[in-house]
Amino acid sequence: MNALLGVFFHFIGGFASGSFYIPFKKVKGWNWESFWIVGGLFSWLIVPPIAAYLTIPGFMDIIKGTASSGLLITYIFGVLWGIGGLTYGLGVRYLGVSLGSSVILGLCMVFGAIIPAIYYDFNPVIGKDTFSGMISNSWG
The missing domain is CATH 1.10.287 (Helix Hairpins)
Known part of the structure; x- marks a missing residue:
């Protein structure tokens, strides 16, 4: 079933x-x-x-x-998601589907990899890589 x-x-x-x-x-x-x-x-x-x-x-x-702080964070991230969707649409409109999607998804991958590492520079967690650690090591 x-x-x-x-x-x-x-x-x-x-x-x-x-x-x-x-x-x-x-x-x-x-x-x-x-x-x-x-x-x-x-x-x-x-x-x-x-x-x-x-x-x-x-x-x-x-x-x-739900706590108001939780709702506020949810709304803020919702607005940021909306701005991202809007800029994605504009990028595809002005660059075309192929180039626009390639550039935009490439930027998403770069920022998706770097922003958590920057976050862990300010809020360290054992086992998580930091941005300063990435740029100071030969493996990073």
Whole structure:
């Protein structure tokens, strides 16, 4: 039964992923900013809370019981994620899909490797490599 449930969930995910592009034909005359803000409102602000409310028992109690500092950090990282998505879209628009994706994903890999090491310079943890350790050793 669990295998069938897994196949069903994959079907739903594949359908949702594939049907994302259906509205593109209807909004060809729109500016890309207008299309993405409408899509963003639905996919980031409207549907997730509704889906969470319908599928997670006591969802509102969980949100109400969360510390405000935790919610603030969540919102800040959400805004940063949105800025990243916006700049990705602009990069692809102006550089093209191939070059834009290559440059942007390359930058993500570089910063994804360096930023944690810089963090561990300020907050050391045993077993984690620091940025200063990386630049001072021959292996780094």
